[in-house]
Amino acid sequence: MKHFRGSVSVLAVTALLAAALAGCSSGSDEPTETDDTVTVTYSSSTSNAPTTQTVTSSPSPGGGGTSRATGDDGSAGDPSGSSSPSSTSSGPSAGAPTSPPKDIGAYADTFVRAWGRGDRSVASTYASASAVSSLFGQRAVGGGGWQRQGLSHDGGSVEVRYSDGTDTLTVRLDAGDAAAGTEHAVSSATLSADAPQTGDGLPTSLTDYADAFVRAWGKGESGAWTYTSDAVELSFGSTNPSGGPRWSRTSSGTTTVTYSNRDGGTLVLTLDLERVGSGSAGAITGASLS
Numbered sequence: 001m002k003h004f005r006g007s008v009s010v011l012a013v014t015a016l017l018a019a020a021l022a023g024c025s026s027g028s029d030e031p032t033e034t035d036d037t038v039t040v041t042y043s044s045s046t047s048n049a050p051t052t053q054t055v056t057s058s059p060s061p062g063g064g065g066t067s068r069a070t071g072d073d074g075s076a077g078d079p080s081g082s083s084s085p086s087s088t089s090s091g092p093s094a095g096a097p098t099s100p101p102k103d104i105g106a107y108a109d110t111f112v113r114a115w116g117r118g119d120r121s122v123a124s125t126y127a128s129a130s131a132v133s134s135l136f137g138q139r140a141v142g143g144g145g146w147q148r149q150g151l152s153h154d155g156g157s158v159e160v161r162y163s164d165g166t167d168t169l170t171v172r173l174d175a176g177d178a179a180a181g182t183e184h185a186v187s188s189a190t191l192s193a194d195a196p197q198t199g200d201g202l203p204t205s206l207t208d209y210a211d212a213f214v215r216a217w218g219k220g221e222s223g224a225w226t227y228t229s230d231a232v233e234l235s236f237g238s239t240n241p242s243g244g245p246r247w248s249r250t251s252s253g254t255t256t257v258t259y260s261n262r263d264g265g266t267l268v269l270t271l272d273l274e275r276v277g278s279g280s281a282g283a284i285t286g287a288s289l290s
Contacts, residue, residue, distance in 0.1 A: 100126060102181040105151060105254070108160040108171045111186050116142040127186035135189040142169075149274035151255055152285050157187070161274055168192050199279035202227065209276045210257035210269050211249060213284055218243040228284040236287040243267070266290050 101107055111126035118141035124132050135142075145164040152159050156176060162169040170190045177185035203209040209227065216224035220242030225233040246262045259267040270286030 100178075100181045100183060100185070102179060104158050104173060104175065104178045105148065105160065107178040107181075107185060108173060109148065111171060111189075112142065112146050112162055112169065115189070116144055116146060118142070125183050127189065128184050131186050131189050135191065138191045149277070150272040152272060163274070166193070200226075200281045202279045202281060202283070204277055204279045206255075206271060206273070206276055207249065207252050207257055209271060209283055210252075210259075213269070214243065214247050214249075214259055214267070218245055218247055226281045228287065229282045232284055232287050236289070240287075240289055 114122040146162045149161045149163050158173050158175045160171045172188045173185045213227035247259045250260050251258045257269050268288045269284050272283045272285050275283035
């Protein structure tokens with residue numbers, strides 16, 4: 001009988017506990033409030049996964065807004081459906097001739113390049129009608145490989161010489177018009193076969209050639225004038241037969257070499273590159289002492 005009574009007691013206690021629990025759960029049917037923002041947290045065990053991504057859902061004014069995706073770093077992506085502006089260029093259109101350069105050598109170079117590719121229209125911007133007709137009449141397309149060999153002044157004109165290894169092109173320009181960037185400065189362009197250069201055994205480097213002259217001139221040697229043109233010997237040599245020692249080369253350009261001495265004097269030599277390259281005499285076409 002004691003055993004039966006204990007079982008009843010246990011059953012009774014169990015029933016009472018179940019009723020109490022049922023009473024506590026009543027009244028929990030009220031709806032929970034939701035937020036428009038939902039946060040999704042990723043596992044931090046994945047190294048390449050973002051820590052947190054927040055997705056915000058909010059109506060745009062008028063109901064027709066544009067959705068924008070935002071990354072974890074706060075950067076905004078491009079709005080969907082939007083078109084990017086087309087790129088524009090402020091430079092000249094392709095193939096359009098530019099204004100003539102205000103440099104005599106560059107001016108002549110541009111004319112020769114136009115002839116080289118057979119562009120008569122651009123060449124006509126830089127040269128007179130007669131110069132264009134003459135040159136294009138000899139060869140309609142000049143081709144590539146032309147290299148400037150030398151530049152010399154003749155009064156108000158300048159002659160620029162080119163070679164492609166087979167032929168020589170001599171371009172004559174009005175010095176003032178070319179330096180000012182004025183159109184049609186090229187007055188003539190003559191094409192001829194290269195004459196073979198035998199040379200005189202002189203240095204073939206611009207600076208070596210000029211240095212050799214300065215050393216000989218400094219000593220007052222008559223052989224110094226082998227390096228200069230007759231015009232330089234007559235005009236410069238008559239007033240400066242000997243340069244004296246202590247001259248040092250300070251700079252060099254495409255066709256010029258500059259020297260200075262300890263007394264403050266400056267000597268600027270201008271050379272013909274074609275004659276220098278062949279080791280020929282008379283390559284110094286200009287000499288200025290100040």
